Amino acid sequence: MEKTLTNARIVLGDEVITGSVHVKDGAIVGLDTAPSSVTQAEDMEGDFLIPGLVELHTDHLENHYMPRPKVQWNPIAAVCAHDAQVSTSGITTVFDALRVGLDEDADVTGHDMRRLADAIEAGVARGRLRADHFIHLRCEVSAANCMEMFQLFDGDPRVRLASLMDHSPGQRQFASLDAYAVYYKGKMRMTDAEFTAFCEKRLKESATYSDKNRKAVAEVARERGIVLASHDDATRDHVEEAVDLGIRVAEFPTTVEAARASKEQGLAVLMGAPNVVRGGSHSGNVSARDLAERGLLDILSSDYIPFSMIQSAFFLGEVVEEVSLPQAVAMVTRNPAAAAGLDDRGEIALGKRADLVRVRVEEHIPIVRCVWREGRRVA
Template identity: 65%
Template sequence: MNTVALGELVLTNAKIVLADRVFEGSVRVDGGMITDISESTRTGIDLEGDYLIPGLVELHTDHLETHYAPRPKVRWNPVAAVQAHDAQIAASGITTVLDAIRIGLDEQTDIGAADMRTLAAAIGAGSKAGRLRADHHIHLRCEVSAPDCLESFEAMMDDPQVRLASLMDHAPGQRQFASVDAYKVYYQGKTKMNDAELDAFSVRRNAQSYAHSGPNRRAIAQMCHDRGIVLASHDDATRDHVEEAVALGLHIAEFPTTIEAAKASRQAGMSILMGGPNVVRGGSHSGNVSARALAEADLLDILSSDYIPFSMLQSAFSLADNVEGISLSKAIQLVTKRPAEAAGFDDRGEIAVGKRADFVHLRVEDGIPIVLTVWRQGKRVI
């Protein structure tokens, strides 16, 4: 889908959500950029008093993989998978997305490094051809405990689409799975291993973590610094985890699992990212800290869709409705301005003169934000 802007666009009679306030008025666009914001009504597309917010900026979505590998040993055409993913992303109000590509695999998945390169190529081809609704980039999810992590990272690190890398370790008994019981429920539900098989698997995973996690963290962090790739920690649970992340020059704290880690991340100046599903569901599926609790403690900077694209928008409105001190403007920043700034996008993420004309037109029905129209760089994509 060609996203080259076409002339002037005026959107009027809208509740316009700025970074610091909401007011009724109009926005003018020329050449894909916002050129005027006014409290007056002008001749243009009448939004009938609905909301106009900036296009959402998504830093961590695992959703593409479910389109490409919907069942074990099943592979969908990668171009079709990217197109389907893109359509769902855009329909959720997301105009900029960092698609998560896994780097470093464990024995319980049949998705390999070659699959990831295939998906990255399909994303690039779709962007180059102008047939994607959202602006796609790549986030490398680096499982640093995996034996093949460094080799897989090196195969992807010079792809110009790569914008962000996160360093993660899902070995049992720490970080996301500090609760071994939660680890057991998750992995046995996912893989159908019996107790003996899971015990053996856990021993292997812990041995791999001990051998590879530290060296891979250090090596990948240095290569990211050399290439200007933004770095994120993942599932930090303790102050020691955060101090390690800070020492390696990481700037985003993805999904801290405890209030202790979130507080340490804030003190270190890191941006704290949590999942929209955590907000919508009212808690973590792994039994970790609630995103809503972090929001109430002013320890939340960014919301990500994680595994449900629409959860970004839904969680932002939920926080604005239910958490004292979080206005709609502040909640929308969590899915627009704050992630844009964290990923180094200085041309988008808010409705302001001189910024890209990435917009979402929506109304709220029965407490749910309903996406009606989406524009990217002034051109309608939904």
């Protein structure tokens, strides 16, 4: 299959050119800085052409599986709905985040997570899905059942990323107990006394399980070639611990200190795209824009809003002088692909996969007009 896309503003690694992209058998085989003479070339009408987005951390699949408390949807339908939403947001490669390690505030079980993983696998095998799907295991290391649930994914080749998290109060994401109280008292409708007991229980579980589970997950990840990410690092000590465990990606560092230490140690710093769009963290932690201004931001993830990823890529350059459009686009394409070890995608270059997105910007919002995965139009 061959196709030519012409009259496009093509976002390359370090510049934007006007020209044409030639695709054959799912790969990019030619780049020209002139209109194409190919009769059947598709006119992009001056729209941007960027690489397909690579999403490392989205919690959105669970929202489709459990759209309301105690309401579970068919897992195949949930995966298809999630896939449609991410692909029409320009995401051609997605790491679906599934929880490993649960507590009493969870409305799902480990077997629910396994059912979703099986639905992803079936969707891939039967050609139901538009995007390329992998699995990211979000390992809550303070949970007693973390390793039990982790073993449910033993030998699953779709698992390519695992993050190590500890959401106990007074540290990392919830260094502020006020923020922790707002989140959990609101979510679980606890009284002050119930909240105090809840915090004490969480802290005891963290002291009992976190260190042991971090080391156990990291050891399995090294054996299986799974990329490891830390989560909500706040201090240099957290980063040093991450390096010792073999971490390659620093997800959502909560302070400038942790982000800078991560960069110094060669970790890729990942922040949430909603943080960029909103101008700050919903938990009151460091702003992604602040990290971008300091040169401490490598990757953006949609986290909980799939469209925020492409929105932030076109928005970041408008609000942060130090970041160009090619640099911002790299944060949602080339950089996450490299961090995940996917060197066949993430940029418009000869020999790379023809994962492409046609974008028109209207009123500062990127409108996704077409999406191709390996040269085949999927949205």
